[in-house]
Amino acid sequence: MKKNTRKKCNAREERFVQEYLIDLDPHRAAIDSGYSKTIAKSKAFQWVAGGGRSTKPYLFEAIQVAMDERSKRTEITQDMVVRELAAIGFADMADFVTINESGMIQANPLNTLEEGKSRIIRKVREKRVIKSTAEGDQILDATYEFELCDKVKSLELLGKHLKMFTDKVEFPDKDGNPQNLTCFPPEPKTMEEWEEMVKAQRKREQTAKENNG
Numbered sequence: 001m002k003k004n005t006r007k008k009c010n011a012r013e014e015r016f017v018q019e020y021l022i023d024l025d026p027h028r029a030a031i032d033s034g035y036s037k038t039i040a041k042s043k044a045f046q047w048v049a050g051g052g053r054s055t056k057p058y059l060f061e062a063i064q065v066a067m068d069e070r071s072k073r074t075e076i077t078q079d080m081v082v083r084e085l086a087a088i089g090f091a092d093m094a095d096f097v098t099i100n101e102s103g104m105i106q107a108n109p110l111n112t113l114e115e116g117k118s119r120i121i122r123k124v125r126e127k128r129v130i131k132s133t134a135e136g137d138q139i140l141d142a143t144y145e146f147e148l149c150d151k152v153k154s155l156e157l158l159g160k161h162l163k164m165f166t167d168k169v170e171f172p173d174k175d176g177n178p179q180n181l182t183c184f185p186p187e188p189k190t191m192e193e194w195e196e197m198v199k200a201q202r203k204r205e206q207t208a209k210e211n212n213g
Helices: 011-023 026-032 037-042 057-074 078-089 151-161 191-211
Strands: 097-099 105-107 121-133 136-148 167-172 178-183
Antiparallel strands (some): 121 136
16 A cells, blocks of 8 residues: 655644635734744745645645635635625616615615625715704705725626636747737735735725726
8 A cells, every 4th residue: 555655734834724714815824823024925925826836735735625624614615706706796786776866866675685685785874964953853964875895806806717817928939930828917926026916906906996986
């Protein structure tokens, strides 16, 4: 019988796996697992790199196993996540509010929405300025806010899952003839690249939010 020689995680690496599952932040997970800040910044992101590029493939495999086990425990599947993102990404505000002829906005009752659509609502808020008089309370002003979850972010995540956001780049083959290759956005290899990716993502989200008013 062939002996299993696959390397196993030590205690600190096992702790890293559990910490990483909390928020998928390898830098924080490494520090909270007892690694130095230098190791956390220069090495941790390489441990969780996909595509066979992990510098600790046995640790990467342990993370995947832990994720699969968590998925089974919570009964959350990829299809469920994709459907939820699709519901947010293709939501129509007209399904949630009604505007009458005078311009007054009114939220549709939750019991009139299709099943599951109430989860798309991010915020419902009404501000009133009320003046109390002898005849009773009088509403002087009212501001109504209704907001759905971020459509742009949801569509972006869907696009990444479906590998829609790719670039066609022309490279010559060995005979010098042009060929089109599909290039996916590169995964960051260092903590610095990861931080720059996060900053760029936040900037895109802020720009999208400003463009949407």
